[in-house]
Amino acid sequence: MSKFHISATVNGEAVEYLCDPKQTLLDVLRDELNLTGSKEGCSSGDCGACSVTLDGRLVCSCLVLGVEMQGRSVETIESMASGEKLHPLQQKFLEAAALQCGFCTPGFLVAAKSLLEKNPNPTESETRYWLAGNLCRCTGYDKIIRAVLETAADMRGSK
Amino acid sequence: MAGYEGKAFKWVGTRPVRPDGVDKVTGRANYGADQNLAGQLTGRILRSPHAHAKILSIDTSKAEKLPGVKAVITGKDFPQMHRGVLPGDEGVNFHYLSSNIMARDKALYDGHAVAAVAATSAAIAEEALALIDVKYEVLPHVIDVDDALKPGAPLLHDDIFTTGVNPKPDKPSNTVQRVHMALGDANAAFKDADIIVERSFKSKTVHQGYIEPHAVVAEWCEDGQARIWCSSQGHFMVRALTARLLNMEVAQVRVMPAEIGGGFGGKTIIFIEPTAVLLARKAERPVRIVMSRDEVFRATGPAPGSSIDVKIGAKKNGMLVAAVGEFRFQAGAFPGSPLGPACMAAFGPYALAHVTSAGYEAVTNRPLCFSYRAPGAPLASFAVESVIDEIAQKLNIDPMEMRIMNGSKEGTQMVYGPKLKAVGNLECLKAIKNHPINKIPLGPNQGRGLAAGFWFNLGGQSSAVVNIAEDGTATIMTGSPDIGGSRASMALMAAEVLGIDYSKVRPIVGDTSAVGFCEITHGSRVTFATGMAIIQAAEDVVLQCRQRVAAMWEVDVEAVVWEDGHARPAGANAGEQKPLSLAQIAARAARTGGPLVGKAAINAGGAGPAFAVHICDVEVDPETGGVKILRYVASQDAGKAIHPSYVEGQIQGGAVQGIGWALNEEYIYGADGRLQNSGFLDYRIPVASDLPMIEPIILEIPNPGHPFGVRGVGEVGIVPPLAALANAISRATGVRMMDLPMTPPKILAAIDAKK
Amino acid sequence: MARIVLSDEFGRQFAGGQTRFDLDVKNVRHLIRELEEMFPGIGEHLEAGAIAIDNEIIPDPWLNPIKPNSEVFFLPPIKGG
Ligand code: FES
Numbered sequence: 005m006s007k008f009h010i011s012a013t014v015n016g017e018a019v020e021y022l023c024d025p026k027q028t029l030l031d032v033l034r035d036e037l038n039l040t041g042s043k044e045g046c047s048s049g050d051c052g053a054c055s056v057t058l059d060g061r062l063v064c065s066c067l068v069l070g071v072e073m074q075g076r077s078v079e080t081i082e083s084m085a086s087g088e089k090l091h092p093l094q095q096k097f098l099e100a101a102a103l104q105c106g107f108c109t110p111g112f113l114v115a116a117k118s119l120l121e122k123n124p125n126p127t128e129s130e131t132r133y134w135l136a137g138n139l140c141r142c143t144g145y146d147k148i149i150r151a152v153l154e155t156a157a158d159m160r161g162s163k
Numbered sequence: 164m165a166g167y168e169g170k171a172f173k174w175v176g177t178r179p180v181r182p183d184g185v186d187k188v189t190g191r192a193n194y195g196a197d198q199n200l201a202g203q204l205t206g207r208i209l210r211s212p213h214a215h216a217k218i219l220s221i222d223t224s225k226a227e228k229l230p231g232v233k234a235v236i237t238g239k240d241f242p243q244m245h246r247g248v249l250p251g252d253e254g255v256n257f258h259y260l261s262s263n264i265m266a267r268d269k270a271l272y273d274g275h276a277v278a279a280v281a282a283t284s285a286a287i288a289e290e291a292l293a294l295i296d297v298k299y300e301v302l303p304h305v306i307d308v309d310d311a312l313k314p315g316a317p318l319l320h321d322d323i324f325t326t327g328v329n330p331k332p333d334k335p336s337n338t339v340q341r342v343h344m345a346l347g348d349a350n351a352a353f354k355d356a357d358i359i360v361e362r363s364f365k366s367k368t369v370h371q372g373y374i375e376p377h378a379v380v381a382e383w384c385e386d387g388q389a390r391i392w393c394s395s396q397g398h399f400m401v402r403a404l405t406a407r408l409l410n411m412e413v414a415q416v417r418v419m420p421a422e423i424g425g426g427f428g429g430k431t432i433i434f435i436e437p438t439a440v441l442l443a444r445k446a447e448r449p450v451r452i453v454m455s456r457d458e459v460f461r462a463t464g465p466a467p468g469s470s471i472d473v474k475i476g477a478k479k480n481g482m483l484v485a486a487v488g489e490f491r492f493q494a495g496a497f498p499g500s501p502l503g504p505a506c507m508a509a510f511g512p513y514a515l516a517h518v519t520s521a522g523y524e525a526v527t528n529r530p531l532c533f534s535y536r537a538p539g540a541p542l543a544s545f546a547v548e549s550v551i552d553e554i555a556q557k558l559n560i561d562p563m564e565m566r567i568m569n570g571s572k573e574g575t576q577m578v579y580g581p582k583l584k585a586v587g588n589l590e591c592l593k594a595i596k597n598h599p600i601n602k603i604p605l606g607p608n609q610g611r612g613l614a615a616g617f618w619f620n621l622g623g624q625s626s627a628v629v630n631i632a633e634d635g636t637a638t639i640m641t642g643s644p645d646i647g648g649s650r651a652s653m654a655l656m657a658a659e660v661l662g663i664d665y666s667k668v669r670p671i672v673g674d675t676s677a678v679g680f681c682e683i684t685h686g687s688r689v690t691f692a693t694g695m696a697i698i699q700a701a702e703d704v705v706l707q708c709r710q711r712v713a714a715m716w717e718v719d720v721e722a723v724v725w726e727d728g729h730a731r732p733a734g735a736n737a738g739e740q741k742p743l744s745l746a747q748i749a750a751r752a753a754r755t756g757g758p759l760v761g762k763a764a765i766n767a768g769g770a771g772p773a774f775a776v777h778i779c780d781v782e783v784d785p786e787t788g789g790v791k792i793l794r795y796v797a798s799q800d801a802g803k804a805i806h807p808s809y810v811e812g813q814i815q816g817g818a819v820q821g822i823g824w825a826l827n828e829e830y831i832y833g834a835d836g837r838l839q840n841s842g843f844l845d846y847r848i849p850v851a852s853d854l855p856m857i858e859p860i861i862l863e864i865p866n867p868g869h870p871f872g873v874r875g876v877g878e879v880g881i882v883p884p885l886a887a888l889a890n891a892i893s894r895a896t897g898v899r900m901m902d903l904p905m906t907p908p909k910i911l912a913a914i915d916a917k918k
Numbered sequence: 919m920a921r922i923v924l925s926d927e928f929g930r931q932f933a934g935g936q937t938r939f940d941l942d943v944k945n946v947r948h949l950i951r952e953l954e955e956m957f958p959g960i961g962e963h964l965e966a967g968a969i970a971i972d973n974e975i976i977p978d979p980w981l982n983p984i985k986p987n988s989e990v991f992f993l994p995p996i997k998g999g
């Protein structure tokens with residue numbers, strides 16, 4: 005199986021990689037680019053642990069092929085904090101204990117960030133539906149939903 | 164170990180950010196699948212498509228010849244284990260354990276491993292699996308526990324002779340064991356009852372559903388040692404079992420604990436580690452195996468399905484007079500279901516003079532049924548709490564008052580023998596009784612349900628080390644994997660005893676060669692038992708500090724007290740000395756005897772049982788049978804909440820797992836014995852939009868067996884939801900659901916049948 | 919003498935149905951040895967389970983003392999999740 009040569013942008017940096025046609029974007033991030041922050045919980049688009057944004061749009065990276073990435077741009081959990089400063093969602097997740105095992109956390113953070121970019125003032129119900137594609141088995145979602153709503157309020161307040 | 168009663172805590176009970184938190188919100192934390200060693204190969208496992216089949220032959224020659232394939236193994240590569248349980252093996256049947264990890268002469272369930280390969284890429288490994296030629300002779304299979312118990316059912320093993328029956332059977336069967344325990348004489352006492360309700364309940368296999376699939380990286384070294392990186396609920400358990408199954412000395416295996424992405428009991432045993440080690444040994448390169456979600460469902464250790472009969476008798480005023488429970492649990496393809504604990508826990512919330520708890524466990528052609536949060540208790544409790552509620556309905560009395568009237572408390576004798584010490588059952592009930600939810604009026608098709616739950620909590624072996632650095636900061640190390648914030652709890656307890664700031668304590672989960680033995684993270688034992696080890700190790704440091712300061716001040720050690728992180732003179736007689744801080748003492752460590760290292764290695768007894776009471780409001784759509792949860796409140800006795808936010812998280816997470824168990828989750832098998840829903844799309848766990856907020860109420864009735872009063876909080880929260888929902892649905896619709904999960908079609912059919 | 923209580927299964931399997939005994943023993947190790955002498959084969963099964971002494975469930979309690987008025991229950995093994 006010959007490999008494809010792909011040039012793409014990952015977290016703002018130009019990268020090149022070789023990938024075989026079966027590898028997903030998630031495989032490429034984790035195995036070829038060593039960005040293991042995006043997690044694999046199902047590889048079928050059901051758990052959201054692999055959430056990234058592709059050209060600004062929230063996707064499951066396990067449902068995108070590595071070869072589809074030519075010329076495109078992906079943002080992962082690894083680029084969410086800037087320098088030593090955590091994103092307000094990351095900070096709030098810590099303070100609100102919105103993670104237990106933490107395995108779903110990167111996916112939730114990426115998805116929640118994308119929600120707040122589209123809708124800075126979501127209702128509880130909108131937040132629950134937006135995040136319905138992200139599974140968490142530890143928390144019962146309560147603290148996650150609260151953390152997202154509180155961050156939204158904080159971010160609105162600081163503008 | 165006393166001395167903490169009545170003391171105001173400075174750190175315990177606060178809610179600081181967890182020490183491992185930043186790694187986990189930035190993607191930096193390393194979980195099982197994140198390990199990447201130079202030259203690492205991809206391991207994949209070939210699994211049986213049949214529920215029950217004799218393996219006639221396995222031809223791996225084509226796979227071995229595929230370029231990029233570096234190793235292929237089958238059951239033949241595994242050492243033979245002794246059949247049966249040897250004395251000293253703590254009840255583990257290593258022949259079964261090994262046969263579950265790699266099938267020998269028979270495949271016993273859809274998904275049973277039959278061969279494994281290691282190759283230079285995932286694509287090649289998968290191609291190789293397709294080239295392995297396994298010849299099967301398909302055998303009749305049995306999936307349901309009641310069917311498996313019948314004489315003439317397809318036999319899985321020729322060496323299972325039912326234990327607990329007399330005379331000892333001379334023929335093998337699927338029935339693993341009979342458990343029977345009784346208090347008083349329930350059958351005779353039923354004659355005093357004004358009302359008797361007897362019901363049968365069924366439930367399906369459910370999975371723990373941790374989001375992180377099992378993952379391992381193994382490396383074989385030329386000197387015969389193995390190194391393993393994996394996520395588990397206990398790396399010492401992984402070490403012990405892997406060494407034993409591969410005939411290795413325990414110290415030749417080193418296991419590094421990765422972060423664990425959920426376990427809930429499902430990672431308290433091994434499935435792939437020996438396979439990875441054997442592949443690595445054969446390939447002479449490190450091998451990583453990461454299970455797919457399909458493999459996780461088909462071939463790990465879900466919770467058993469059950470078939471249960473419960474009969475309870477009561478007086479007109481609601482006083483219970485007698486109860487009998489008969490619990491039949493699936494075991495999967497090998498023994499291991501939590502039947503004993505289920506029998507013991509079933510009637511835990513009630514004071515009963517006459518009660519019998521008994522049951523059978525039977526092997527079936529399913530994956531090994533293993534531990535899931537408060538193992539056995541949710542199913543037993545679902546049946547008991549449903550019957551209690553029905554009695555209250557029939558007698559037209561308040562189900563809360565009935566529970567309080569009959570509630571177990573300090574001094575109540577349990578069906579398994581001992582009496583309860585101080586527990587929080589009544590307090591949990593009263594907290595729910597006094598909650599404002601009870602005042603909210605219910606609309607049409609709405610109902611309110613209530614249920615109580617019990618779990619033992621466990622103690623056991625733990626070790627801990629507290630190292631004080633030159634500047635007085637502390638590194639604390641245990642061997643208990645942090646599955647939901649336990650590093651934070653450990654650091655809080657150490658900070659409390661040492662009297663230093665929480666931020667000056669760094670907790671580490673050490674590997675099997677770096678720290679003393681710790682049992683698995685299960686049974687709600689870590690904050691209790693490993694926490695006790697941390698407290699004792701920190702007390703050890705404090706004692707050493709006092710001794711050193713006493714030597715410097717030339718006084719007796721009793722003349723030096725430890726307060727607020729400082730050594731101080733005990734009183735006026737001890738002389739005029741300036742207090743010395745831990746940092747100051749640490750700076751003088753070299754000159755006063757060397758490094759300050761506190762240690763503790765314990766086998767903790769005194770675990771205190773946990774109780775929980777949940778109440779919920781539901782609305783049932785009469786057109787679809789769909790259940791919407793409107794409100795949910797959960798009370799639980801934590802003994803002492805070390806980090807209340809993570810205690811709340813355990814309560815909320817347990818409740819939601821129970822909600823999934825009650826409403827959606829089930830293993831669905833076809834007539835061919837194959838699992839039909841081995842993915843999250845079809846095995847649907849609750850998602851955010853299914854749920855309301857879960858309001859936790861933490862109660863603190865101190866456990867007399869722990870210096871800070873800790874009980875452990877991980878498990879009991881999953882016990883009440885099943886019945887709480889069934890009871891709410893019953894009050895919303897007038898139909899009682901006795902078959903889990905309570906899916907819309909089942910509820911609709913029940914409503915239609917009543918019309 | 920301490921009051922010793924076996925589970926029904928153990929009683930049926932090993933002790934001819936008897937489950938209650940009054941024995942004079944110092945600790946759990948003595949007790950298991952004594953019961954093994956009375957009912958050969960029972961010892962390893964007892965050790966695989968849990969034990970409650972005076973209403974406290976204790977893991978692996980070989981050396982835990984048993985007082986003259988103690989109450990000891992042998993229980994099925996308990997595993998957590
Ligand atoms: S791994 Fe992509 S959605 Fe689960």
Ligand code: FES
Pocket residue numbers: 102103104105106107108109139140141142143374424425
């Ligand atoms: S915190 Fe464990 S899955 Fe969400």
